[in-house]
Amino acid sequence: MAKLEGRVAWVTGAGSGIGEAASLALAGEGARLILTGRRKAPLETLAARIRAANGVAEVEPADVMDAAAIARVGAAIGERFGRLDILVNNAGANILERDWKRLTPAGIDQVIGANLSAAFYCVTVALPFMRAQKDGVLIHTASFAGRFVHPLSGAAYTAAKHGVVAMSHSINMEECVNGIRSTAICPGEVATPILDKRPVPVSAEDRARMLQPADCGDLIRYVACLPPHVCINEVLITPTWNRGYVAFAARG
Ligand SMILES: NC(=O)c1ccc[n+]([C@@H]2O[C@H](COP(=O)([O-])OP(=O)(O)OC[C@H]3O[C@@H](n4cnc5c(N)ncnc54)[C@H](OP(=O)(O)O)[C@@H]3O)[C@@H](O)[C@H]2O)c1
Numbered sequence: 382m383a384k385l386e387g388r389v390a391w392v393t394g395a396g397s398g399i400g401e402a403a404s405l406a407l408a409g410e411g412a413r414l415i416l417t418g419r420r421k422a423p424l425e426t427l428a429a430r431i432r433a434a435n436g437v438a439e440v441e442p443a444d445v446m447d448a449a450a451i452a453r454v455g456a457a458i459g460e461r462f463g464r465l466d467i468l469v470n471n472a473g474a475n476i477l478e479r480d481w482k483r484l485t486p487a488g489i490d491q492v493i494g495a496n497l498s499a500a501f502y503c504v505t506v507a508l509p510f511m512r513a514q515k516d517g518v519l520i521h522t523a524s525f526a527g528r529f530v531h532p533l534s535g536a537a538y539t540a541a542k543h544g545v546v547a548m549s550h551s552i553n554m555e556e557c558v559n560g561i562r563s564t565a566i567c568p569g570e571v572a573t574p575i576l577d578k579r580p581v582p583v584s585a586e587d588r589a590r591m592l593q594p595a596d597c598g599d600l601i602r603y604v605a606c607l608p609p610h611v612c613i614n615e616v617l618i619t620p621t622w623n624r625g626y627v628a629f630a631a632r633g
Contacts, residue, residue, distance in 0.1 A: 383411030384606040389462045391415040391454070393445050393503055394472030396423030398573030399522055402598025403469050404431065404438070410602060412467065413437035415458055419444050445472045445499035455506035465510035467605050470500045470545075471522040475578050479535025492537035497544040504552065508561070515560040516609055520601050521549050525569040528617060531625065542567075546615065553614060562612040564604050568597055569619030590622040 390407045394400035395416035401423075404414050408431045416424045421442045428438035441457050443450040458465055474495040476488045500521055511517025526534035527542030534542075545565060552563035570576070572588040597618070604613050 383409075385467075386411035388412045388466040388605075389415070389458070389464050390467035390469065390605065391417065391458060391465055391503075391507065392469040392471060393417045393499075394522075395427060395469075396420055398575060398594050399568070399571060399597040399601075400469065400471040401427055402594035403471065403520075403601040404598075406595075406598040406602035407467065407469070407605060408434070408436040408438065410606060411436075412605070413439075413462060415439050415441050415454070415462075417441050417443050417445070417454055418472065445503065446494040448498075448502045451499075451502040451506055455510075459510070464514060465507055466514070466517055468503060468507040468517075468519045469522070469601055469605075470503045470519060472499060473522060473524075473575070475535060475538045475575060477578055477580055479538065479580070480532070481536060484536065489537050492535070493541050493544075496538065496541035497548075500545050500548060504548070508552075508556065511561045512556070512559045517561045518605050518607075519549070519552060519561070519563040520604055521545050521563070521565050522597070523549070523565045523567045525567050525617065525619060527565065528567045528615075533625075550614065553612060557612070560609060562607075562609075564613045565615045566597065566600060566604075567615065567617045568592055569617075569623055569625075571597055587624065591620045592618065 390412040392400050392404045395404045396418040408414055418424055424440040428440050431438040441454045443454050523545040524542040526539040527546045530539050549563045549565035571592040573594055576583045
């Protein structure tokens with residue numbers, strides 16, 4: 382039997398990359414999906430794929446930076462399913478002008494808002510369901526940049542992702558008594574559309590050596606399927622061909 386039969390999973394940033402792969406992996410285990418992102422079209426395409434494989438998927442488009450819109454998604458989940466077992470808090474973004482020389486207040490708000498404040502908004506919507514159930518799994522896509530500071534990601538992104546990791550640990554500290562588990566996943570480079578926002582373009586050859594979205598989707602599925610007494614607090618996952626290390630090794 383599929384391990385997530387009867388479970389309800391909400392994935393943000395579901396229309397592409399890691400979120401899309403996680404949605405497919407969770408649906409493959411029998412979870413019913415709520416798919417959120419700003420663009421409706423990729424969410425509808427994904428929902429159609431899940432339904433074609435006899436799964437259940439609802440599309441709830443929203444800007445995760447809009448707390449009221451996220452609260453409305455929570456209300457829709459309550460109406461449609463009456464429960465929420467898994468939150469994949471995955472939506473995130475970066476900007477091209479990320480170095481201190483070019484960082485603007487608008488850029489700072491964009492990056493902190495989309496990666497950190499938004500993650501908090503989704504958690505505040507998910508926790509009441511999970512407290513009532515005395516059970517729930519939160520999985521946050523943080524980053525390698527949420528564990529180590531590196532100029533490549535930019536100050537706002539690395540600060541926001543460190544915040545996501547701290548947020549996840551704080552959930553475990555407070556909510557473990559309610560049977561709630563929180564996992565911060567810290568991926569190195571993954572070949573997804575977010576790389577198109579890099580100041581230095583990434584070659585097809587480099588993308589092929591990176592983690593692929595399905596690698597992260599499979600990890601998220603694994604964490605979501607663990608028995609209730611097991612909490613994976615944090616996972617650092619990178620490509621074997623870790624370009625940061627490769628550059629260091631090339632110095633001889
Ligand atoms: N790829 C990497 O190397 C890497 C490494 C470490 C961590 N991450 C993190 O992994 C997560 C997923 O990114 P990805 O790599 O899969 O890239 P991606 O394909 O660009 O996915 C990001 C998703 O987030 C959604 N999103 C962005 N801003 C949003 C907003 N304000 N409201 C709602 N949805 C929003 C986007 O959909 P819409 O544009 O339709 O809203 C998109 O589907 C992000 O948190 C990212 O920071 C990525």
